Amino acid sequence: MARKQGSHADITRPRVRDAALRLFAQHGYAAVSMRQIAAEVGVQAGAIYNYTPDKQALLADLMRDHLEELLAAWDSVPTEAGAVARLRRFVRFHLDFHLPRPDQVFIAYMELRHLDSANFAGVEALRRRYEDALEAILRAGLAEGVFAVRDTRVAAMALIALLTGLGNWYRAGGRLPLDEIAAIYWDLVRKAVLA
Amino acid sequence: MARKQGSHADITRPRVRDAALRLFAQHGYAAVSMRQIAAEVGVQAGAIYNYTPDKQALLADLMRDHLEELLAAWDSVPTEAGAVARLRRFVRFHLDFHLPRPDQVFIAYMELRHLDSANFAGVEALRRRYEDALEAILRAGLAEGVFAVRDTRVAAMALIALLTGLGNWYRAGGRLPLDEIAAIYWDLVRKAVLA
DNA sequence: TTTTCAAATGAACACCCGTTCAGTTAAATG
DNA sequence: CATTTAACTGAACGGGTGTTCATTTGAAAA
Numbered sequence: 090m091a092r093k094q095g096s097h098a099d100i101t102r103p104r105v106r107d108a109a110l111r112l113f114a115q116h117g118y119a120a121v122s123m124r125q126i127a128a129e130v131g132v133q134a135g136a137i138y139n140y141t142p143d144k145q146a147l148l149a150d151l152m153r154d155h156l157e158e159l160l161a162a163w164d165s166v167p168t169e170a171g172a173v174a175r176l177r178r179f180v181r182f183h184l185d186f187h188l189p190r191p192d193q194v195f196i197a198y199m200e201l202r203h204l205d206s207a208n209f210a211g212v213e214a215l216r217r218r219y220e221d222a223l224e225a226i227l228r229a230g231l232a233e234g235v236f237a238v239r240d241t242r243v244a245a246m247a248l249i250a251l252l253t254g255l256g257n258w259y260r261a262g263g264r265l266p267l268d269e270i271a272a273i274y275w276d277l278v279r280k281a282v283l284a
Numbered sequence: 285m286a287r288k289q290g291s292h293a294d295i296t297r298p299r300v301r302d303a304a305l306r307l308f309a310q311h312g313y314a315a316v317s318m319r320q321i322a323a324e325v326g327v328q329a330g331a332i333y334n335y336t337p338d339k340q341a342l343l344a345d346l347m348r349d350h351l352e353e354l355l356a357a358w359d360s361v362p363t364e365a366g367a368v369a370r371l372r373r374f375v376r377f378h379l380d381f382h383l384p385r386p387d388q389v390f391i392a393y394m395e396l397r398h399l400d401s402a403n404f405a406g407v408e409a410l411r412r413r414y415e416d417a418l419e420a421i422l423r424a425g426l427a428e429g430v431f432a433v434r435d436t437r438v439a440a441m442a443l444i445a446l447l448t449g450l451g452n453w454y455r456a457g458g459r460l461p462l463d464e465i466a467a468i469y470w471d472l473v474r475k476a477v478l479a
Numbered sequence: 480t481t482t483t484c485a486a487a488t489g490a491a492c493a494c495c496c497g498t499t500c501a502g503t504t505a506a507a508t509g
Numbered sequence: 510c511a512t513t514t515a516a517c518t519g520a521a522c523g524g525g526t527g528t529t530c531a532t533t534t535g536a537a538a539a
Contacts, residue, residue: 097515097516097517098516101516101517115397116397117312117313117314117397117398118312118314119311119312119314119315120314120398122495122496122497123496123497123498124495124496124497132516132518133517133518133519134497134498134519135499135500135517135518135519135520136516136517136518138497138498138499139515143497143498144497144498199394202310202312203312238468238472239468239471240460240464240468242459243465243468243469244468244472246449246450246453247446247449247450247468247472248446248472250445250446250448250449250450250452251442251443251445251446251449253445253449254441254442254445254446254448254449255441255442255445258441264437265435265438269435270438272434273434273435273439273442274438274442276433276434277433277439277442277443277476278476280475280476280478281472281473281475281476282472282475283475292485292486292487292536293486296486317525317526317527318526318527318528319525319526319527327486327487327488328487328488328489329489329527329528330487330488330490330528330529330530331487331488333527333528333529334485334486334487338527338528339527339528
């Protein structure tokens, strides 16, 4: 036979992904060239095509993988008893998952325009599943009588925007420690939905 | 002398702005060429440079004008007596101003990356003034004893993200009428900060 | 009608784009 | 050591990029 499956590839493939992630987040998908990504990895542009059929797939894979990782991570969070405790878990989970991944979050929100319609539909379906997870908690709280929201869907969208928005201004080493900020966010969310 | 100041220019200048706004919002700054903008207006690419020194200034002007219009509009809103009434005004104002301008809002948030540092600083200063306007209301509510928030700055950032997020999913003719959605949003905001 | 010049043209500048592919390299296999 | 082939190179493809500028156009002013 010949060389074992992937000797360089196992090294180069993740480096291509990482470079694309970093550069797309910093400059935007359209402003980044395959040659820039290749230079970051230390190969010629043509070599990139050993790892992706085209630039579009590179972007779509980054988005899809981010959202699938998000859903898998949430699925592995133990279900609490009671809607209030479940919501507190969700808030803390959302912040813990998103804050260490600013590039992925940025891309997943900002570069949707550049997905073709098939990739867009796939990504939107994954995002929808995450929104549904929060909405389910709000519904449960309504059923328990501990929450008072006029529409669980609208509330879920509003709360996710509130939580995700933290990533747009939070910087480690700022005025407040993360735990304090997380506590403030939980306070706002809890009061907003509580009966 | 000769032709009166601006016979075509008065027509072409706003058409260049409008085309740039629409195309930047739809495809992203980096993905739109000066030739596309020119084609939309019905002129050659060179003619665009009668109205802007370069592509970057076209983007910066769109952002700055949007934020200055926002601040001017808010300044013209009468000041209510009482922090709760002022907050209700702010929420309704924010939604009324932003929802009819999805392209401007999109650009003002998504294309910050493509501003050079001088333009970025200017735009951020304007945005900061708007955030300060909301924070002032929260402070007033604290002083009155009607609000209970642990940090007015964090709360202001969180609430603006919550409100602005509506533009990412609201579509006219959807399941709920805008007035109903606005009422739900006011409900969430009010409860989140109320003592 | 002639003059004037705002406004726009269209070609050119030097360079970058995503993608393809024949050919080269070098490491693991037999 | 010889062979195999994964991994990569480097050049090429047709086309697009922002910006400049000498030149043309045509409507208002004289």
